[in-house]
Every structure is written in structure tokens, then in C-alpha cells.
Amino acid sequence: MRFTVIGALAAVVIFAATGCSWRDTGALPGAVLRVGNGAEPQELDPHQVTGQPEHRILGALFEGLADIDLTTMEPVPATAESWEISPDGRVYTFHIRQNARWSNGDPVTAHDFAYAWQRVLSPKLGSEYAYLLHCIRGARDYNDGKTADFRTVGVRVPDDRTLELTLDNPTPYLLAMQTHQAWFPVHRATIEKFGAMDERGTLWTRPGNHVGNGAFMLAEWQPNDVLRVRRNPNYWNTAKVRLDGIEFYPIDNQQTEERSFRAGNLDLTSTVPMHKTAIYRKEHPDLMKICPDLGVYFYRINATRPPFTDARVRRALVLALNRDEIANNVMKAGETPAVSLVPPNTGGYTSRAAVKYDPETARALLAEAGFPGGRDMKPVEILYNSSDAHRIIAETVQRMWRDNLGIDVRLINQDWKVYLSAVNTLDYDVARGGWIADVADPVNFLECFQTDTGNNRTGWSSPEYDSLIRASYAEPDNAKRLELLQQAEAILLDSAPIIPIYIYTWKFLQSSDVHGLILNPLDLLRWTDMWIERGKGGAR
Amino acid sequence: MIGFVLRRTLEAIPVLLVVFTVAFFLVRLAPGGPFDSEKRASPQVLQQLESQYRLNEPLYSQYLDYLGGVLHGDFGPSFRKPGRTVSEWIALRFPVSLELGTYALLVALAVGMGAGLLAALRPNSALDHGTMSVAMLGICLPGFVLGPLLVLVFALWLGWLPVMGWSTPMHKILPSITLGAAYAAYIARLARGGMLEVLAQDFIRTARAKGLSETRIVLRHALRGGVQPVVAFLGPAAAGLFTGSFVVETIFQVPGLGREFVESAFNRDYTMVIGSVLVYAVLVVALNLVADIALALLDPRVRAQ
Numbered sequence: 117m118r119f120t121v122i123g124a125l126a127a128v129v130i131f132a133a134t135g136c137s138w139r140d141t142g143a144l145p146g147a148v149l150r151v152g153n154g155a156e157p158q159e160l161d162p163h164q165v166t167g168q169p170e171h172r173i174l175g176a177l178f179e180g181l182a183d184i185d186l187t188t189m190e191p192v193p194a195t196a197e198s199w200e201i202s203p204d205g206r207v208y209t210f211h212i213r214q215n216a217r218w219s220n221g222d223p224v225t226a227h228d229f230a231y232a233w234q235r236v237l238s239p240k241l242g243s244e245y246a247y248l249l250h251c252i253r254g255a256r257d258y259n260d261g262k263t264a265d266f267r268t269v270g271v272r273v274p275d276d277r278t279l280e281l282t283l284d285n286p287t288p289y290l291l292a293m294q295t296h297q298a299w300f301p302v303h304r305a306t307i308e309k310f311g312a313m314d315e316r317g318t319l320w321t322r323p324g325n326h327v328g329n330g331a332f333m334l335a336e337w338q339p340n341d342v343l344r345v346r347r348n349p350n351y352w353n354t355a356k357v358r359l360d361g362i363e364f365y366p367i368d369n370q371q372t373e374e375r376s377f378r379a380g381n382l383d384l385t386s387t388v389p390m391h392k393t394a395i396y397r398k399e400h401p402d403l404m405k406i407c408p409d410l411g412v413y414f415y416r417i418n419a420t421r422p423p424f425t426d427a428r429v430r431r432a433l434v435l436a437l438n439r440d441e442i443a444n445n446v447m448k449a450g451e452t453p454a455v456s457l458v459p460p461n462t463g464g465y466t467s468r469a470a471v472k473y474d475p476e477t478a479r480a481l482l483a484e485a486g487f488p489g490g491r492d493m494k495p496v497e498i499l500y501n502s503s504d505a506h507r508i509i510a511e512t513v514q515r516m517w518r519d520n521l522g523i524d525v526r527l528i529n530q531d532w533k534v535y536l537s538a539v540n541t542l543d544y545d546v547a548r549g550g551w552i553a554d555v556a557d558p559v560n561f562l563e564c565f566q567t568d569t570g571n572n573r574t575g576w577s578s579p580e581y582d583s584l585i586r587a588s589y590a591e592p593d594n595a596k597r598l599e600l601l602q603q604a605e606a607i608l609l610d611s612a613p614i615i616p617i618y619i620y621t622w623k624f625l626q627s628s629d630v631h632g633l634i635l636n637p638l639d640l641l642r643w644t645d646m647w648i649e650r651g652k653g654g655a656r
Numbered sequence: 657m658i659g660f661v662l663r664r665t666l667e668a669i670p671v672l673l674v675v676f677t678v679a680f681f682l683v684r685l686a687p688g689g690p691f692d693s694e695k696r697a698s699p700q701v702l703q704q705l706e707s708q709y710r711l712n713e714p715l716y717s718q719y720l721d722y723l724g725g726v727l728h729g730d731f732g733p734s735f736r737k738p739g740r741t742v743s744e745w746i747a748l749r750f751p752v753s754l755e756l757g758t759y760a761l762l763v764a765l766a767v768g769m770g771a772g773l774l775a776a777l778r779p780n781s782a783l784d785h786g787t788m789s790v791a792m793l794g795i796c797l798p799g800f801v802l803g804p805l806l807v808l809v810f811a812l813w814l815g816w817l818p819v820m821g822w823s824t825p826m827h828k829i830l831p832s833i834t835l836g837a838a839y840a841a842y843i844a845r846l847a848r849g850g851m852l853e854v855l856a857q858d859f860i861r862t863a864r865a866k867g868l869s870e871t872r873i874v875l876r877h878a879l880r881g882g883v884q885p886v887v888a889f890l891g892p893a894a895a896g897l898f899t900g901s902f903v904v905e906t907i908f909q910v911p912g913l914g915r916e917f918v919e920s921a922f923n924r925d926y927t928m929v930i931g932s933v934l935v936y937a938v939l940v941v942a943l944n945l946v947a948d949i950a951l952a953l954l955d956p957r958v959r960a961q
Contacts, residue, residue, distance in 0.1 A: 158737050166693065242704040244697040260700050316708065317738030339740075339748055340911035341822065368919075369906045371804065372820050376909075379811055379819040533688025533924050540692065550694060570696035 146360030156366035160321040162297035177328035180294035186634040191291035205286025217350040226279035238314035245298035358647035393449040407635035411552035411620035420575035430612035435478035436520035454616035463557040469606035490522030500548040501535040576613030690735035742931040753900030753912035763836030772847025794841030803907035820909035851882035891947025
């Protein structure tokens with residue numbers, strides 16, 4: 117058994133070398149919320165990340181000028197205690213709180229915001245969400261590198277506590293956008309201690325270096341293990357905060373996360389595995405939370421590839437789809453069928469135009485286009501990225517199109533990046549798509565389908581649609597602006613480069629120990645509202 | 657022996673170069689890039705990112721540049737996680753996989769050798785058939801079935817062990833067993849086969865004729881030859897165990913290199929893929945060498961060659 121002995125010795129050596137293995141690392145004291153958070157955060161720099169897991173953590177570490185009241189969905193003051201908007205809706209003047217502090221005790225000033233916005237717009241930083249700031253006058257030119265002079269951008273700081281923002285167009289959702297990380301301030305001295313303003317991937321986001329202005333501060337970051345934040349005593353409203361800390365667990369496997377919740381190791385999960393939703397709804401409806409999301413699951417149709425160049429063929433595909441069946445019998449987690457691109461009640465907008473299920477008309481349209489009963493039509497390929505949920509939906513659609521239209525449908529699944537590459541290069545017939553709003557406003561959905569925007573990916577183009585979207589940007593009256601968007605969406609749904617399927621839901625598991633969580637269509641978790649009472653319920 | 661080690665080490669250099677080259681071009685030829693996402697960044701931003709990571713330069717010059725960096729130990733930054741370099745990621749996560757792999761190897765050796773020896777000593781008995789059936793089950797039962805089963809029983813029903821994580825010794829038990837199980841089964845079958853072959857040979861009959869005790873025959877005379885198939889298997893197997901298992905690391909949320917490798921391939925995190933592949937290649941080469949040396953120590957015939 118010489119090898120076992122050698123192996124045992126090796127294990128001891130490795131155990132010693134990897135160190136610290138016998139003790140649990142810095143668990144936080146007090147009322148600590150344990151959150152399953154999907155993937156490992158790419159970064160903790162608000163200007164360099166795009167994902168939901170990062171957004172959740174950054175919402176604890178930073179605070180924007182304004183926040184959203186999750187019950188009314190109206191903007192409320194945050195780091196800015198008040199603001200004024202000019203009558204034409206183009207100039208916003210924010211007043212920063214006197215007692216707003218960074219986690220290191222420095223005061224948060226208007227300069228910090230101006231600096232952050234200059235940073236996020238710097239071409240060299242390559243911030244993927246910089247476009248959210250393009251509503252600021254001159255911001256796009258600066259971001260595109262057409263000018264290097266930030267004074268040409270509509271950001272002015274009259275004094276330490278006053279910030280003036282000039283926009284190109286009235287942007288009614290500007291205040292709501294302040295909850296997005298792209299608008300968060302950064303601490304200049306900290307950024308520049310570890311590198312240039314526009315340098316990617318410097319060490320300022322590490323524990324010990326990180327400085328934020330949120331209700332919590334970074335305590336520990338063990339990559340792919342746990343990220344811990346603890347209460348920030350310098351936060352202006354720290355008296356309101358009832359949690360002592362939050363632990364974010366980057367669990368990308370849904371089954372592992374659910375098991376961990378069941379064992380009582382998590383208070384909140386990021387999602388619920390598809391095959392468990394029915395069980396939880398039946399046996400533990402109190403633990404599973406479901407809320408409609410501002411997001412839509414849809415199919416793109418490649419409008420550049422015959423026979424889909426013919427709008428009648430595209431319309432036939434739309435009409436032959438029974439969305440109710442997909443939402444109720446396939447998804448089964450409270451999803452609602454999507455009859456328009458923009459989910460109902462997005463920023464006070466519900467589309468008047470709606471797609472419907474009408475196999476009769478669908479067959480007639482297909483016959484009119486030269487394919488009676490689906491004859492002579494080449495097989496339609498549905499492309500999706502590999503996942504069980506996408507496959508089940510595609511199979512259902514396959515059956516519906518075959519039964520209703522008599523066409524042959526083939527399913528193609530590809531790995532995520534291969535799928536994206538195919539969709540980007542219009543190398544598909546029909547492809548799965550999804551869009552989750554960055555901002556609670558219909559334009560955030562509709563602007564995707566302008567000609568030549570990166571997110572169009574259907575090859576569809578309508579000059580009329582483009583001009584309606586452009587007109588909506590410039591329209592100062594919100595009611596008129598929404599009317600322009602109504603007209604645009606009607607064109608989009610009628611021309612059918614996309615097939616809306618269902619409205620996403622935000623679904624997750626919540627232990628009965630957790631209180632104060634307000635469900636909302638933006639999936640925002642407001643850590644400052646939440647608290648824990650241990651032992652009165654539990655996850656099991 | 658020193659000459660042998662030196663020669664094998666030198667031979668490893670072209671092997672690693674080929675591995676690097678193939679990995680570099682394969683990952684670069686795969687469709688999609690590190691910055692593609694459902695929400696597409698503007699062309700200006702994409703261009704900026706590509707030029708920062710020099711992805712807009714001709715492929716051959718990127719190759720030469722990167723090769724130069726790697727030769728100096730610089731694997732560059734991770735594309736997906738801009739705040740950390742590939743070397744830092746590997747330094748963070750390889751030790752975890754190494755630790756998990758070592759425990760799994762111990763589990764595999766202890767269980768596998770024990771079962772193999774027992775079976776070989778009583779060939780065709782109920783004990784033999786029983787252990788070998790269990791071993792066959794172990795080979796057939798994939799980690800993604802065994803892992804959740806163990807969690808269900810020991811974590812959720814009995815509550816003895818944690819469901820996931822890697823912070824305390826208790827956390828390390830289930831992942832080690834899950835990862836070690838399949839290897840234990842292989843080792844059991846190899847050890848049984850090896851032992852049966854040796855036990856049938858003339859020198860064992862001589863030993864028996866001389867009246868040596870069975871324990872002495874098995875441990876002193878037969879084992880040395882009997883474990884040779886196991887040792888030959890252990891080289892590449894240990895490399896596989898030490899570099900981590902995507903399945904086991906995902907089921908138990910172990911922050912190891914196996915998960916990082918697969919995720920980085922999916923994410924087209926070019927530098928991270930190449931870094932992980934090279935770690936794996938170095939381990940395979942090194943552990944095969946160790947296995948060969950061990951075989952030579954065990955068997956004078958190999959030494960003579």
C-alpha cells in the first residue's frame with residue numbers, strides 16, 4: 117500500500133499548501149441575508165458590467181441620484197435629495213445630499229457624478245452600457261470619439277452639491293434610469309490610485325480597495341465561492357438599513373441552488389429550475405415568488421431570406437402560433453402570453469395592436485403567398501441556444517406550424533456563442549430571442565428594431581417605423597410620444613419580423629425568514645427594505 | 657534514470673507547443689467572440705474592446721505575440737473578467753481542483769485497491785461477483801447522477817453533510833466521493849485483473865511451495881506486479897482528477913479550475929481557455945512521466961528497457 121501512503125502524504129502537503137481549508141472564512145456576524153446570485157460577477161466596476169448578478173451586488177455597493185419606489189414605480193430621491201426639471205424637459209438640476217458619504221467617509225459631490233459619466237462615456241473604457249447616457253447632449257459624440265473635450269457634453273457642476281444635466285431630447289425615463297449601474301458615481305481618488313480613469317480591469321474593485329456610496333460595502337470576495345458585503349456605517353441613511361450584511365453565492369447551476377435552498381443554506385434564490393416550478397406552486401406556494409417581468413420571449417424571422425421576405429409568410433407564422441398553450445401548458449410558472457413586443461403597462465404604455473391566434477387566416481395568407489397547405493415551402497429551421505426550456509418551446513412551435521400550416525419544421529440548437537454569431541450574421545430562418553428592459557419605457561424595446569441597429573438582427577427595415585421612433589425621441593409631450601410609439605409598434609406587429617411568445621416572469625424562492633421584499637417588474641431587489649427574522653419559518 | 661527524465665522533459669516541449677498552437681487556433685476559429693451578447697454593444701464599443709485586446713490584428717501576429725507572452729509566464733488578462741489575469745485565476749482555482757483531485761484519488765485508491773484485492777483473492781466467489789458488480793455500477797453511474805443522489809441522502813435527508821461549498825472539511829467529503837467513485841471502480845477492476853494474472857504465475861507457486869504465508873505472498877510478492885496496470889492507469893487519471901471536473905465542481909459549487917475551463921470555452925474567453933489547456937497538458941505530461949518512473953521502480957524488466 118505504498119501508493120496510498122504516498123498519496124496520503126501528498127494530500128497533507130497539498131492541504132497545508134492550499135491553506136485555510138480547515139476553517140470557514142470570514143462569515144459575517146448579525147443579520148446576514150444569503151442570496152443565490154446566478155453567475156460569478158465579471159467585475160464590481162459599475163461601468164464595466166452588464167449582467168443581472170453584477171447589478172444585484174452593485175445595487176448594494178452603490179446608489180444613484182434617484183431611486184424607484186417599488187410600490188408605485190415612481191422616482192424617489194436617493195443620493196440627490198431633490199431635483200428640478202426645466203419646462204421643456206431638457207434640463208435636470210440635481211441637489212446632492214449634504215450627508216451623502218462614500219464608504220471611506222469622503223463626501224459624495226456633484227463632481228463624483230460628472231467624473232463617473234465622463235468615465236463611462238470614455239471611448240477607451242469600452243463600456244457596453246454607455247449608450248444609456250447618450251440622451252445627454254453631446255454624449256454620443258464624446259463616446260464615439262468624435263470629440264475629446266468633455267466640456268461639449270451637457271454635464272455642468274455649478275457647485276459641489278449641484279449637478280446640471282442638459283439633454284438632447286426630453287427623456288421622461290431619465291430619473292428611473294438612475295437605478296442603472298451605468299449612472300452610478302465612482303470615487304475618483306480610488307479609481308486613479310489604481311490606474312487611469314478609462315483603464316479596464318484595474319485593482320480598485322478588490323476588497324480593501326473598493327469604495328462605494330451604497331448602503332453596504334465590500335467585505336470579502338472569494339471568486340466562485342462567496343462575495344460578502346457588510347453594512348456601510350457612512351451611508352447617509354444607514355439608520356434605515358436593517359441587514360448587517362449580505363452574502364452573494366454565485367451558483368450557476370439551478371439544481372444546486374435549489375438544493376441549497378432546501379437545505380436551509382440560502383434565503384433567496386436567483387431562479388427556480390423549470391421542472392420544480394410545478395412542485396413548488398403546489399406544495400410550497402408560500403416559498404415561490406412569481407412576478408411578471410418587463411421582458412419578452414420572442415422569435416425573430418429572417419426577413420432577408422426567401423420565403424420570409426414575403427410579409428404574408430411571416431404573418432402566417434405569427435398567426436399559426438397558440439401563445440396561450442405555450443404560456444399555460446409548457447411554461448407553467450405564471451408566464452403570460454405575449455401579444456405585443458412591449459409587455460403591458462411598461463412605463464404607462466400598453467400596445468393597442470396585438471397579435472392573435474388565427475390558424476384560418478394563417479393558412480389563407482400562406483396560400484396567397486404561393487404555399488397552399490404548406491406545399492412547395494422549404495423546411496423552416498428554428499434556431500435556439502441549447503437549453504431545455506428553449507427546446508420544449510421550439511418543439512411546441514414545430515407541432516403548431518406543422519398542424520396549422522402543413523409546413524415541415526426543423527430544430528437546430530447551438531452553443532450560446534455560435535447561436536449569437538448565426539443570429540448576428542442573419543444565418544437563420546427563425547431564431548429565438550429575448551429582451552429584458554434596461555429602463556421601464558416602451559422605447560427601450562421598440563428602438564431595437566430600427567434599421568441597422570445592432571439588436572435588430574432580422575434584416576427587417578421600415579423607413580416609416582424609423583421615423584416614428586426618431587420623432588418619439590424629440591417629442592416633449594409624453595402622451596404624444598407614447599402615441600408615436602403605438603403607431604410604430606402597430607407597424608412592427610403587422611409587418612411581423614418578430615413573433616412575440618410570452619412575457620418573462622421573475623421567479624425565485626424566498627425563505628419565510630425574509631421580510632420586506634417587494635416584487636416589481638424590474639426584478640429590483642431593494643436590500644435597504646429587507647430584514648430577517650430567523651427561526652420563525654425557514655426554508656424547509 | 658536522470659537521462660531518461662531529461663529526455664522526456666525535452667520531448668515535452670514540442671508537445672506543449674503543439675497543444676498551445678492547436679488550442680489557440682481552435683478557440684479562435686470557433687464562431688462567436690468574447691464580447692457577443694444578447695444585448696449587442698455598439699460597433700464603436702466593440703471596435704474599442706477588440707483593439708484593446710488586439711483582436712483586430714492579423715491572427716498570426718496575435719499568435720506570435722501571445723506565444724511570446726506565455727513563454728514569459730504572462731497569459732494576459734481574462735476577457736470576461738477584466739479585473740483578473742489568467743495566471744491569477746489559475747493560481748486561485750487550480751489549487752482547489754488539485755485538492756479535490758487528491759482526495760478523490762485517495763478515495764479511489766483506498767476503495768479500488770481494497771475491493772480489487774479482495775475480489776482477486778477469492779476469484780469467482782460471491783465476494784468477487786459482488787464487488788465487481790458494484791464496480792461496474794460505479795463505472796456506469798455518471799457523476800451527475802451519483803452527486804445529486806449523495807446530496808439527497810446525506811445532505812437533505814440525513815442532514816449530516818452540507819449541500820454545496822468548499823470551506824470546511826465537511827464540505828469536501830461528498831465531492832471527493834463523487835469524483836473518486838468512477839476511478840475507484842476502474843482501479844478495482846484493474847487491480848483484480850493484475851493480481852489474478854500475477855497470482856497465476858510460477859514464482860507465486862514457488863512461494864506457496866516454500867510455505868510462505870498467504871499475507872506475505874500477496875503483499876510482498878504478488879502486489880508489486882499486480883498493481884502495475886493500476887499505476888499505468890493512474891498517470892493520466894491523476895491528471896484528469898487534478899485539473900478538476902466540470903460536473904462535480906458544478907454540482908457542489910466547488911471553485912475549481914474544471915468549471916472555469918468549460919465556462920471559459922463557452923464564453924470564448926480565449927486567454928483563459930488556452931491557459932487552462934496548458935495547465936492540463938503540463939499535468940498530463942508530468943504525471944505520465946511520474947507513472948513511467950514508478951513502473952520502472954516496480955518492474956526490473958521495464959528498467960532494463
